[in-house]
Amino acid sequence: MSGLCLGTRVSNLKSVALTVLELLALSYKSLVRPQLEFCTAAWSRHYKKDKELLERIQHRFTRPGLKQLPYDQRLEALNLWTLEERRVRADLIEVYKIINGLSAVQFHSFFELDTNTRTRGHSLKLKKKSFHTELRQHFFSERIINLWNSLDEETVTASTLNSFKNNLVRLRKHMKIGHVLGK
Numbered sequence: 001m002s003g004l005c006l007g008t009r010v011s012n013l014k015s016v017a018l019t020v021l022e023l024l025a026l027s028y029k030s031l032v033r034p035q036l037e038f039c040t041a042a043w044s045r046h047y048k049k050d051k052e053l054l055e056r057i058q059h060r061f062t063r064p065g066l067k068q069l070p071y072d073q074r075l076e077a078l079n080l081w082t083l084e085e086r087r088v089r090a091d092l093i094e095v096y097k098i099i100n101g102l103s104a105v106q107f108h109s110f111f112e113l114d115t116n117t118r119t120r121g122h123s124l125k126l127k128k129k130s131f132h133t134e135l136r137q138h139f140f141s142e143r144i145i146n147l148w149n150s151l152d153e154e155t156v157t158a159s160t161l162n163s164f165k166n167n168l169v170r171l172r173k174h175m176k177i178g179h180v181l182g183k
Contacts, residue, residue, distance in 0.1 A: 021065050025078040028061050036083060037090070055083050081172075089168055091144045092151070096164045099124060099156075110141040114149075122153040 036054050062074040075082065081089070097103040098110060114127040126145045148156070155171060158164035 095144055095148050121149055122156045124156045125149050
């Protein structure tokens with residue numbers, strides 16, 4: 001009888017520990033991450049040191065309760081993406097919204113469809129414009145083109161925003177766009 005009680009207590013402790021981790025992830029997602037991601041569409045960190053500085057905050061926040069695990073396994077346990085992956089994902093979602101008229105931003109003010117049919121890829125490839133300053137390459141309309149063009153047809157022609165997001169998750173899990181999402 002006492003063994004059963006001990007087993008129940010251990011089980012209860014495990015569920016409490018899981019709840020603490022869930023609470024940690026929830027508090028991070030609602031309080032800290034919005035501050036780290038503020039205005040990422042307009043201002044994108046392009047210096048490695050800036051990206052690492054922000055990523056260190058998430059790195060540190062995931063340690064309590066999971067200190068023994070490497071960072072990537074902690075992210076997986078808490079169901080989190082790296083901040084760089086989330087920035088790229090947010091940029092891709094914004095392009096999807098612009099192309100499909102779900103944004104107030106007009107498509108032609110940022111992008112132009114590539115009419116060159118000799119290249120491989122999907123039907124919604126964006127044309128890469130030339131620019132003469134290094135600063136221009138970090139603008140949203142320039143930095144996202146290669147990423148968007150690397151996606152598959154099924155993803156870019158998704159019928160809804162949610163299916164587009166699910167396709168990004170699918171591609172990330174299968175590491176088909178790992179290089180795109182910072183992996």
